[in-house]
Amino acid sequence: MVYNKYASPVVSVFVVVMIFSHAAAYDMLDPTGNITIKWDVMSWTPDGYVAVVTMTNFQMYRHIMSPGWTLGWTWAKKEVIWSMVGAQATEQGDCSKFKGNIPHCCKRNPTVVDLLPGVPYNQQIANCCKGGVVASWGQDPSAAVSSLQLSVGLAGTTNKTVRLPKNFTLLAPGRGYTCSQAKIVPPTAFYSSDGRRRTQAMMTWNVTCTYSQILASRNPTCCVSMSSFYNSTITPCKNCSCGCQNRNNCVQSGSEIRSVVGMNTPSNTPLLQCTQHMCPVRVHWHVKLNYKDYWRVKISITNFNYATNYAQWTLVVQHPNLNNVTEVFSFDYKPLIPYKSTNDTGMFYGLKFFNDVLMQAGADGNAQSELILQKDVNTFTFKQGWAFPRKVYFNGDECMMPLPEDYPYLPNSVHRIPISSSALGGFLLLLLLGFW
Numbered sequence: 431m432v433y434n435k436y437a438s439p440v441v442s443v444f445v446v447v448m449i450f451s452h453a454a455a456y457d458m459l460d461p462t463g464n465i466t467i468k469w470d471v472m473s474w475t476p477d478g479y480v481a482v483v484t485m486t487n488f489q490m491y492r493h494i495m496s497p498g499w500t501l502g503w504t505w506a507k508k509e510v511i512w513s514m515v516g517a518q519a520t521e522q523g524d525c526s527k528f529k530g531n532i533p534h535c536c537k538r539n540p541t542v543v544d545l546l547p548g549v550p551y552n553q554q555i556a557n558c559c560k561g562g563v564v565a566s567w568g569q570d571p572s573a574a575v576s577s578l579q580l581s582v583g584l585a586g587t588t589n590k591t592v593r594l595p596k597n598f599t600l601l602a603p604g605r606g607y608t609c610s611q612a613k614i615v616p617p618t619a620f621y622s623s624d625g626r627r628r629t630q631a632m633m634t635w636n637v638t639c640t641y642s643q644i645l646a647s648r649n650p651t652c653c654v655s656m657s658s659f660y661n662s663t664i665t666p667c668k669n670c671s672c673g674c675q676n677r678n679n680c681v682q683s684g685s686e687i688r689s690v691v692g693m694n695t696p697s698n699t700p701l702l703q704c705t706q707h708m709c710p711v712r713v714h715w716h717v718k719l720n721y722k723d724y725w726r727v728k729i730s731i732t733n734f735n736y737a738t739n740y741a742q743w744t745l746v747v748q749h750p751n752l753n754n755v756t757e758v759f760s761f762d763y764k765p766l767i768p769y770k771s772t773n774d775t776g777m778f779y780g781l782k783f784f785n786d787v788l789m790q791a792g793a794d795g796n797a798q799s800e801l802i803l804q805k806d807v808n809t810f811t812f813k814q815g816w817a818f819p820r821k822v823y824f825n826g827d828e829c830m831m832p833l834p835e836d837y838p839y840l841p842n843s844v845h846r847i848p849i850s851s852s853a854l855g856g857f858l859l860l861l862l863l864g865f866w
């Protein structure tokens with residue numbers, strides 16, 4: 431017995447090491463999540479081709495927020511971009527050898543960004559011009575697509591002579607993606623709006639980009655705090671959950687900053703309210719009520735960033751009782767089922783035109799929901815921190831949790847030390863089961 435008690439944590443530590451070593455390419459809660467970039471060569475031209483490039487965000491809960499994506503690649507030979515619709519190259523490069531008709535971009539490694547909404551119609555194509563903002567697949571598949579069209583010159587003019595671009599890069603605010611090599615796939619079929627006429631791309635190649643935690647910022651960007659009806663302790667976010675390097679530039683709450691910063695300008699540099707945790711976002715989980723067959727949780731998300739409105743935000747929660755969500759108020763909810771055997775993870779997101787934008791820090795900088803869960807008599811308990819989430823992600827980034835021994839705990843329950851170590855052990859066991 432004594433031996434078992436110690437053997438399990440050793441195995442668990444090993445598992446955790448395994449998980450972190452896989453972290454770069456693998457998201458346990460969204461194992462197939464990726465962004466696919468598809469090039470459809472629509473027609474050949476005298477010196478190249480016209481292609482429609484479509485970026486589809488298949489990630490369940492990770493969107494691309496303002497100021498949007500940046501796509502780059504390296505041409506295989508001396509290709510140029512004659513023109514582009516629905517996007518633009520950030521630099522033209524050296525086009526000095528062209529006279530008269532000057533290409534849009536002559537760089538060997540072009541960098542392309544989306545156009546803003548409201549550009550003239552002749553510069554638009556379907557799914558373009560959203561300022562590079564792309565929704566997550568789980569939230570809105572119809573808005574999870576971004577397209578552009580480009581006319582390429584000095585390129586091959588048949589499917590035998592064309593060369594695929596190399597070294598694709600995809601950047602999104604605050605994060606990096608790692609992209610595969612382009613791979614020739616069966617040409618895309620297109621259907622007319624009445625579905626009767628079928629046309630086909632001349633040639634299609636795909637590139638798959640996966641979220642890379644290593645490229646993304648090293649510090650967490652959100653933290654979790656907790657409270658319960660059965661204990662008056664409020665467990666705050668851990669100090670410096672998101673790193674404290676911004677502490678000298680933070681803004682005291684209530685100070686008059688409206689005159690200092692341009693409001694509503696999305697920015698990569700957060701302007702944070704001074705807090706102990708120094709996170710731009712805090713998620714609070716309150717165990718609110720206990721009914722006979724049900725229990726009730728209140729979730730509050732608070733924005734401490736004066737520089738950003740989080741549009742199309744997502745919140746992912748892992749908790750064993752999410753398989754029996756009965757009702758969710760004020761948020762949309764969708765279960766995520768990465769593994770057939772478990773149904774303990776779900777995503778929450780705002781209701782359109784109501785709270786789908788988490789406003790900048792201040793009086794309106796929060797969004798709240800309550801949920802009712804049905805108890806499973808075999809597993810339900812308020813002991814050992816069971817009522818609190820195992821993992822929380824905001825906008826696809828994992829939030830820093832309090833230490834298990836700091837969770838509000840049920841008065842007069844078992845002794846303190848076993849509580850925390852078994853809660854931690856159970857958490858690790860959960861990881862173990864989830865991973866294999």
Ligand SMILES: *[C@@H]1O[C@H](CO)[C@@H](O)[C@H](O)[C@H]1NC(C)=O
Nearest residue numbers: 462463464465466488489638
């Ligand atoms: C990308 O995501 C789609 C949709 O989830 C999936 O079908 C496809 O297999 C994924 N591709 C890769 C290379 O993971």
Ligand SMILES: *[C@@H]1O[C@H](CO)[C@@H](O)[C@H](O)[C@H]1NC(C)=O
Nearest residue numbers: 588589590614617632633634
């Ligand atoms: C190239 O085009 C020809 C004729 O359209 C077609 O038969 C062939 O399968 C294509 N090859 C590739 C690799 O797409």
Ligand SMILES: *[C@@H]1O[C@H](CO)[C@@H](O)[C@H](O)[C@H]1NC(C)=O
Nearest residue numbers: 503504505506539596597598
């Ligand atoms: C692509 O990237 C690899 C590794 O960074 C580099 O070795 C290679 O030269 C690059 N290819 C082109 C065409 O830039």
Ligand SMILES: *[C@@H]1O[C@H](CO)[C@@H](O)[C@H](O)[C@H]1NC(C)=O
Nearest residue numbers: 466467468484486615616636
């Ligand atoms: C290429 O990407 C598209 C999404 O744009 C996807 O539907 C298709 O299945 C992909 N093809 C392959 C072979 O992965």
Ligand SMILES: *[C@@H]1O[C@H](CO)[C@@H](O)[C@H](O)[C@H]1NC(C)=O
Nearest residue numbers: 666667668669670705706707
């Ligand atoms: C967190 O910071 C507060 C205020 O500076 C301090 O009172 C508290 O002891 C700190 N907690 C920890 C665990 O360091």
Ligand SMILES: *[C@@H]1O[C@H](CO)[C@@H](O)[C@H](O)[C@H]1NC(C)=O
Nearest residue numbers: 752753754755756765767773
């Ligand atoms: C997962 O749980 C949700 C409720 O949260 C339920 O609607 C759904 O049917 C469950 N799916 C499976 C496969 O058990």
Ligand SMILES: *[C@@H]1O[C@H](CO)[C@@H](O)[C@H](O)[C@H]1NC(C)=O
Nearest residue numbers: 661663836837838839840841
């Ligand atoms: C409430 O939880 C805190 C933190 O875990 C604990 O220190 C405290 O003893 C609990 N209160 C009661 C009345 O048990």
Ligand SMILES: CC(=O)N[C@H]1CO[C@H](CO)[C@@H](O)[C@@H]1O
Nearest residue numbers: 752753754773804805806807
């Ligand atoms: C009490 C209750 O409704 N339990 C159900 C929770 O959900 C699982 C499936 O996800 C059911 O098998 C349980 O009966």
